[in-house]
Amino acid sequence: MELRITKAQKVEGTVRVPGDKSISHRAVMLGALAEGKTTIRGFLPGADCLSTIECFRRMGVTIEREGDLVTVYGKGWYGLEEPRQRLDVGNSGTTIRLMTGIIATQPFHAVLEGDESIAKRPMRRVVGPLREMGAKIDGRQNGEYTPLAIRGGKLHGISYRSPVASAQVKSAILLAGLQAEGTTSVEEPYLSRDHTERMLQAFGIDVQRAGNRVSVSGGQTLRGREIVVPGDISSAAFLIAAVMMVPGSSLVIEQVGINPTRSGIIDVVRAMGGHVEIVNERLVNEEPVADLHVAHAELRGTVIEGELIPRLIDEIPVIAVMAAVAQGRTIIRDAQELKVKETDRIATVASQLAKFGAKVTPTDDGMIIEGGAALVGAEIDSMGDHRIGMAMAIAGLAAEGETTIANAEAINVSFPGFANLLRQITR
Structure with a gap:
C-alpha cells in the first residue's frame, strides 16, 4: 500500500485518536x-x-x-x-x-x-x-x-x-x-x-x-x-507535530491519556516553543486523561536525554521531524533502545529524513539534527515500521511537492484510519 501526502495549508479541527x-x-x-x-x-x-x-x-x-x-x-x-x-x-x-x-x-x-x-x-x-x-x-x-x-x-x-x-x-x-x-x-x-x-x-x-x-x-x-481506554498519546504525537509543522494551525485532541510516564512529548514540544494546553483533566481506571489544545508556534532546537527518554521513546521519530524544521540544533542522547524497535529507528529516521533534505547525523545513542531545513517531497519507505511511516507522512505536510510512502500498511499496527484522519484535518 502506498500513501500520498501533499503540502498542507492548515491543520485544524476537533478529533479523537485511537485507543492507547x-x-x-x-x-x-x-x-x-x-x-x-x-x-x-x-x-x-x-x-x-x-x-x-x-x-x-x-x-x-x-x-x-x-x-x-x-x-x-x-x-x-x-x-x-x-x-x-x-x-x-x-x-x-x-x-x-x-x-x-x-x-x-x-x-x-x-x-x-x-x-x-x-x-x-x-x-x-x-x-x-x-x-x-x-x-x-x-x-x-x-x-x-x-x-x-x-x-x-x-x-x-x-x-x-x-x-x-x-x-x-x-x-x-x-x-x-x-x-x-x-x-x-x-x-x-x-x-x-x-x-x-x-x-x-x-x-x-x-x-x-x-x-x-x-x-x-x-x-x-x-x-x-x-x-x-483513553486515546493513545503516541498517536496524538503525530497530530501535535502536524500542527507544529504547518503555520496557522490549531487542533483539539479529545480524551488523550496523559500518564506522566508517557507524556514526554508534551514537555519536548513546549521546550521547543510549541503551545500545548492540557484541559479537562480526570482519572479513568487509575489513568490520567485530558483534552489537548494545540496551536502552531515557531519551534527551536533542544536537547533530549536522560530520564526524559523512556517517557517519549516511541515519539522520537516524529520529534526528529519537528526538529528538522525548527531553528537551531536538536540533540537526542541516551536513546540506544531505538536500535531494537521494529527497525533500527536511529538509522531509519536519519536515512528517510535525509530524502526530504533534512540534515540528520546518527550517533550511537541518538542523533543530531540541524534545523531550518526547507523540506522537499520525497519517495519514502516505512521499512515496515508504523511510526516511521507516520512520522514521514507528517514531514510530507511541510514539504514542497508530493511525498509517497511505500509499505504504508504498517501504520495499521497502531493507528488504523490514520490517512483518513489526516485528510479530515488538513486544508
Whole structure:
C-alpha cells in the first residue's frame, strides 16, 4: 500500500485518536487472567492488539469484539489451556514479552513466535530474570531470539535490578511475580511507563511503589471489571507535530491519556516553543486523561536525554521531524533502545529524513539534527515500521511537492484510519 501526502495549508479541527495501544494490550491480558467478565471500551483494533486477543483465544479464553468494544470472559490464572498451536504475536513486542511472563506461571508448554521483525528483537532481557524465578525457557542463541519455548511451573519471587528502563521487562517480571512464591520487585534506572502497575491496581491487586522500584506479592487474584481506554498519546504525537509543522494551525485532541510516564512529548514540544494546553483533566481506571489544545508556534532546537527518554521513546521519530524544521540544533542522547524497535529507528529516521533534505547525523545513542531545513517531497519507505511511516507522512505536510510512502500498511499496527484522519484535518 502506498500513501500520498501533499503540502498542507492548515491543520485544524476537533478529533479523537485511537485507543492507547499499551493499555489495550494489558486490558485483554489481565481480563483473561481475571475472575469474571471484563468489558473494554475504546480498545485499539490495531494489528498488534489483535495478536494479543488471538493468543489468548488459542489458550481457550472467550473474547468477543465489536469494533472498539471488547468483552473478555476471564478464566483465572489457572484456567488457561495448553495451546495446540504456536502462539503468533505478529509484530508485537509487547505481546511476546508480557506473554512470556504470563506463560512462565502456567503448568504447560507453549511456543511464542512472531514476524521477521520480532525474530530480530532481543528477548534475553526478559528471559534472564524469568529463568532466575525458575521458569524453563529456551530459544535461539540461548533464548536471545524467538521462537521461545516455555515450560511453565512453580516460580519464586526475585528482587531484580533492570539495566534498562523498559516497561515490557518490568511488566513481564511483575506478571510472573503475581503467581510466584513470596515478593517480586523490579528496580529501574529511570521510571518506565507504568500502565501495568496502574491496571493491576484497577483489577484489585496490591502494588507497592517506592521511587523507581515496584513490588507485588504472589497469590493475588484479579477481578474482572470495566476498562475505558483513553486515546493513545503516541498517536496524538503525530497530530501535535502536524500542527507544529504547518503555520496557522490549531487542533483539539479529545480524551488523550496523559500518564506522566508517557507524556514526554508534551514537555519536548513546549521546550521547543510549541503551545500545548492540557484541559479537562480526570482519572479513568487509575489513568490520567485530558483534552489537548494545540496551536502552531515557531519551534527551536533542544536537547533530549536522560530520564526524559523512556517517557517519549516511541515519539522520537516524529520529534526528529519537528526538529528538522525548527531553528537551531536538536540533540537526542541516551536513546540506544531505538536500535531494537521494529527497525533500527536511529538509522531509519536519519536515512528517510535525509530524502526530504533534512540534515540528520546518527550517533550511537541518538542523533543530531540541524534545523531550518526547507523540506522537499520525497519517495519514502516505512521499512515496515508504523511510526516511521507516520512520522514521514507528517514531514510530507511541510514539504514542497508530493511525498509517497511505500509499505504504508504498517501504520495499521497502531493507528488504523490514520490517512483518513489526516485528510479530515488538513486544508
